[in-house]
Structures are given as structure tokens and as C-alpha cells.
Amino acid sequence: MKLNTKSRYAVMALADMAVFSRNNAVSLRDISLRQGISLLYLEQIFLRLKKNNIVKSVRGINGGYILVKSPKELKISDILLALDQKVKTIGCKKDSKKSCNGKSTKCITHNFWDELDIHINSFFENKKLSDLLKNRETRI
Amino acid sequence: MKLNTKSRYAVMALADMAVFSRNNAVSLRDISLRQGISLLYLEQIFLRLKKNNIVKSVRGINGGYILVKSPKELKISDILLALDQKVKTIGCKKDSKKSCNGKSTKCITHNFWDELDIHINSFFENKKLSDLLKNRETRI
DNA sequence: AAAAACTTGACTATTTTAGTCGGGTATATA
DNA sequence: TATATACCCGACTAAAATAGTCAAGTTTTT
Numbered sequence: 001m002k003l004n005t006k007s008r009y010a011v012m013a014l015a016d017m018a019v020f021s022r023n024n025a026v027s028l029r030d031i032s033l034r035q036g037i038s039l040l041y042l043e044q045i046f047l048r049l050k051k052n053n054i055v056k057s058v059r060g061i062n063g064g065y066i067l068v069k070s071p072k073e074l075k076i077s078d079i080l081l082a083l084d085q086k087v088k089t090i091g092c093k094k095d096s097k098k099s100c101n102g103k104s105t106k107c108i109t110h111n112f113w114d115e116l117d118i119h120i121n122s123f124f125e126n127k128k129l130s131d132l133l134k135n136r137e138t139r140i
Numbered sequence: 141m142k143l144n145t146k147s148r149y150a151v152m153a154l155a156d157m158a159v160f161s162r163n164n165a166v167s168l169r170d171i172s173l174r175q176g177i178s179l180l181y182l183e184q185i186f187l188r189l190k191k192n193n194i195v196k197s198v199r200g201i202n203g204g205y206i207l208v209k210s211p212k213e214l215k216i217s218d219i220l221l222a223l224d225q226k227v228k229t230i231g232c233k234k235d236s237k238k239s240c241n242g243k244s245t246k247c248i249t250h251n252f253w254d255e256l257d258i259h260i261n262s263f264f265e266n267k268k269l270s271d272l273l274k275n276r277e278t279r280i
Numbered sequence: 281a282a283a284a285a286c287t288t289g290a291c292t293a294t295t296t297t298a299g300t301c302g303g304g305t306a307t308a309t310a
Numbered sequence: 311t312a313t314a315t316a317c318c319c320g321a322c323t324a325a326a327a328t329a330g331t332c333a334a335g336t337t338t339t340t
Contacts, residue, residue, distance in 0.1 A: 005330090006329080011252070028285080044330080057285090063285050108175075109152045119259075120263075123260075168317080197318090200309095202309090
């Protein structure tokens, strides 16, 4: 059970922006250098962040990306959602009539996984990007 | 971010045992039929559960498996641990001197992922197998 | 004009997952 | 004591997901 690197890098990159943006756009090149993340990979990630209105872009020289919301308002859940990283612990199909393992009734563990989902997602809902920056021991 | 089927099936199978065991061993064949899980896959899962002392086995005719602890005492975290399913959300290496992305300092998001780990693991620590059986709408 | 930086879809090697397969061994019961 | 049932266990594999890279742009500032 683990978060994928795309999600981790997204949170990392946005935290980097929160720290280094001084009302100016932050280029992916700079984030790449500071955080040690492949530039090409960052491009792919920011494409999705932009589509989901987490960041907006400024093209051309001195361009880069800008956070749409302030770090205080940006929920971690918003970031994960942008990368399709819903916490989906259960394998039981929710959409179809048949619910779990092809049976017509909910499986014995169904409610448990639902609870887990709620537990984890509420964690991400309640965390803001700014929370990551508090008590930072090291400067990136 | 999802739990793998091995873990889900393990919890499911053990919950099944908790319901259907009447002080007798429960065969994998029965669990397989009731829960719709491949018998061969169950064998693989129970091998690990046995190695980790979650269940004990009874061989031969009328054999099967028995829960070592009562459902009230069996923590879900014990089950997941038996299947190597520690919640390991971070990719940052914990063991080496260099911690995150090959850098010598912790990455900006490091503490956040640690918090997440604690949040999720405490959920599994505090849940007992018997908790899954409460308020069950359907009989398997 | 040229350089910096974003845009986008397609592609790919590697790893993980979700199982299956085959050949065992132990034991209760007829 | 034969045999069916059920556990035991390592090895294997097809398919999916992951973690990127690549190519070929477009836009804007200087």
C-alpha cells in the first residue's frame, strides 16, 4: 500500500513553489534542480495540475507556474485528486449492481474498507499545503 | 493508492473464519466457495498467515485452519503485517544515510508522509477482527 | 531572431500484481 | 491399509501499473 511517485512529486513540487515563489512564476527547471525530480516528469505532472486548476502557467522567458490558491487554502486532497489518486482501498466494484466478488450482497469486509477510505481521505482533506511548511527542520 | 488483493482477501477470509468456525477447523475449500476467492490463491495467503502465527493448521480430512487469537484480540494490523503490507507511503529511503531523492537532508514533504503513515497504521492497530463483524447487514 | 519555458501525445522498460501450476506431505475414516 | 481430503511450498507467468523518456511543437520576452 503506497502512494505513487507522481503524487509525492506533485506535493513536493507545490511545496517547493510555496517556499520559493515571491509573487513570481516558478519554473519547472528550478523545481527540478532543487528537488531532484526529472524535468520531463515534472512537465507531465504539471500538465495535470494545470488542467485541474491547481496551478496556472506563464509562458515565455521568466515564465513558470503560479499557485491558483494560497498554500493556506490548498488542500492536499485537491492535489491528489488532480493526479487521480483517490484512496481506493477496496477492490469491490461500487458502480455495478453486484457489489463484491461478483456476489449480489456486500462482502463481509465492505464496510471496513469504506471506513478506511473515509479515515484516510479526511486526513488529506484537513491538511493544507501550508501545513507542510510548518516546523520545517531543513531548508529544502 | 490501494491495498492489494492479498491483504483484502486475507482479512475477508479471516472474517469468514470468525463467523463460521464453531471450534472446528475451517477448510480453505469452504472459504473459497463462500467468499469467491481462488483456492490456490488462498493457499498462498494462508501459508503466510500461518508463518506469522495468525492461524494454525490441522491436516488431513476435516482439517483446515484455526484462528490463533480470538477475533476480539486479533488486530487488523497483525494481518496486514503478515502479508508485508506495511503502509509505506513515502518513497524516501529510510535506511540509508541519504534520506530523500539522494539528498543528505530530509525532503520538504518527509514529515508529512510520516504523519500519514502514523495516521493510517493507528487505524489498523485499533481495529480488531471482531469489529468487522458488528453491524453486519448481510450474512456473508 | 533567439532563447527560455510551457504543451502535448505517444512511447517504453521495468516492476508489481494477481494469480496458476505441479508436485509434494499428513491424517481421519471406511 | 487404501484413499480421499486438505494442508505445504517453491517456481512460474500473463497482464497491468509505474515511472519515466522522447519528439515535436507553441508562446512570449528580450
